[in-house]
Amino acid sequence: MSVKKVNSNNPRVLAVQTLSRVKDGAYSNLQLNQVIKKHQLSAADRSxxxxxxxxxxxxxxxxxxxxAPFINPAKIDPWVRELLYTALFQWQFLDRVPxxxxxxxxxxxxxxxxxxxxAKYVTAILHKMDREGLPNLQAIDNPTERLVVEYSVPHWLVENLISQVGQSKTLAILKSINLAPKQSIRVNSALSTDDQVVASLEEAGLKVKKSAIVPHAYLVTGGHVATSQAFLKGWIILQDESAMLPVESMQLNSSGQxxxxxxxxxxxxxxxxxxxxxxxxxxxALDIHQHKIKLILDNAQRLGVGNQVSAQMLDAxxxxxxxxQQFDRVLVDAPCSGLGLLRRKPEIRYEKTLADVEKLAKLQGEILSASSHIVKKDGIMVYSTCTILQQENSDVVQQFLAQHPNFELLATKTDFNLKSDRQEKTLQIYPDDYLTDGFFIATFQRKE
Structure with missing residues (x-):
């Protein structure tokens, strides 16, 4: 997408430039971080x-x-369309600016x-929309199509959710995914305590609230955690609450596992x-990319656990x-579609297809099967994904159990006993359940 290069600290200009790059395939969170680091912006402009x-x-x-009714798609520059989207978004979804x-x-x-x-073209389009009014979402006759447009989620995903969890749960999920993500942290017990972290963050002017989902985790508002002393000292790590649950379910202890x-x-x-x-x-720790091995080791050093961690490049x-080597515990936090992360990475919804989901499910099954070979007798293997579709979750689990009778499925346990009334042994967290990322966890034990 061709964008005229201009040097500006105007947040609306920067937004259009960032959106243009994201539309060309860049990751929204990475682009935003780069722009914020490069430009001297006030807190209000960053927001x-x-x-x-x-x-x-x-x-x-x-x-x-x-x-759509007000433009000719063939005659509008892509960046101008992004600009008009920013105007429409502010007009329809924000009430702070007249x-x-x-x-x-x-x-x-x-x-x-x-x-x-x-400028004249943009002026004409804006005034025409204001004068004639915007099309009515309720005029869309097909109820599924109305959900697609109203909540901006592709047709295939809406249809799959409805078939798997029903209409009302789908609606609850869709309503939740466009809410702002929470900023959550995990206390690094290797270097600090909850009390030290809370005191440090509050001293820095941040507001801290204890998580109701996981222990030693907090929701933080009122500032940027990554610039705090607690973060710089390695006392905390930014991590979604539900992303902490797979490790919680591994039944770890300090006996030398x-x-x-x-x-x-x-x-x-x-x-x-x-x-x-x-x-x-x-x-x-394994990863298929060499440059990510350094990232893992750097994080381990920053958090004071470098002596306990080694890393190796390997296709799982x-x-x-x-x-x-045989291991007491194995975590398979598998590559997935990431559809549980729509609140943090909203562009995923437009990039992934059902074919991608099916391809990933095959890969997940292969990784899970390969990983099972090095689990000790009575050892535990946890399978997790940050997605919400059965194809990558319960279907993978059932296929694995059918092919590996030497493993049994245990009930996934959490410290705060989440969803204690559920019938299934696996744990599925949907984005609307606790306003966290969507996550799935299955816990296996080797029987022989």
Whole structure:
């Protein structure tokens, strides 16, 4: 997507530039971080930039529906369309900026990034939308199609969710995924205590609330955690609450356990394991990419568990051929579609297809099978994904059990006994359950 290069600290200009790069395939969170580091922005401008970028991506199909009657797609520059989306998003989803002000600001962005003709075009489109009114979502007759447009989620995903969890649960999930993600941290028990972390964060002016999902975790608001002294000292790690649950279910202790983390980068769960097994235990972390091995080891060093962690580049499917050691515990946090992360990575919904899900499910089954070869007798293997579809979760589990009768499925346990009334032994966390990332966890034990 061609964008005129302009040097500006205007958050609306930066938002359009960032959205254009994301539309070309860049990751929204990485692009935002780069832009924020490069530009000197006030806290208010950083907030506006982040809100605009995530807001437009989250509501893209809705914004397309609103804008479609007013433009000729063949005659509009892609970046101008992104600019109009930012105006529409502010108009329809934010109430902080008056309509006349956001129209004027959008026209000013058109002048900065384009020329006078671009500004006139944007002015005409905005005034025409205001004069004629936007199309009505409720006029969409097909109820599934209405959900697709209203919550900006592709048709195949809506249909799969409805078939798997029903209409009302699907609606609850869809309503939740466009809410702002929570900023959660895990206390690194290898270097600090809960009390020390809370005191440090509060001294820095941050508001801290204890997690109701996992122990030694907190929700933090009112500032940027990654610049805090607690973070810089390695006392905490940024991690979603539900992402802490797979390690919690591994039944770890400090008796000297050997643990394999099969797909470990960037090392959040690796370091959580290392802190749990203590100095007597050891974690071998695997990843298929060499540059991510350094990332894992760097994180382990920062969090004071470097002595307990080693890392190796290896395709997990090659475990039976490459590893001879047997492990007490194995974590298979498998590569997946990431559809449980839509709140944090909203562009995933447009990038993934059902074919991708089916291909990933095959890969997950292969990795799980390969990993099972190095589990000790009575050892535990945990399978987890950050997705919410059965194809990558319960279907993979059932296929594995059918092919590996020497493993049995245990009930996945959590310290706070989440979903204690569920019938199934696996644990599925949906994004609307606790307003965390969506996650799935299955716990296996080798019987022979």
């Amino acid at each position: 506006l930039l982040t809100t605009l970028v995530y807001g437009v991506i989250q509501h893209r199909l809705t914004l397309e529906f609103y804008l 309509k006349h002000a956001l129209f004027n600001e959008s026209i000013e962005v058109a002048k900065i990034m384009g020329h006078q003709g671009t 050997s643990v394999l983390d099969v797909a470990a980068a960037p090392g959040g769960k690796t370091t959580q394991i290392a802190a749990a097994v203590g100095e007597a235990g050891h974690v071998l 499917r090659q475990i039976p051929n490459q590893l001879s």
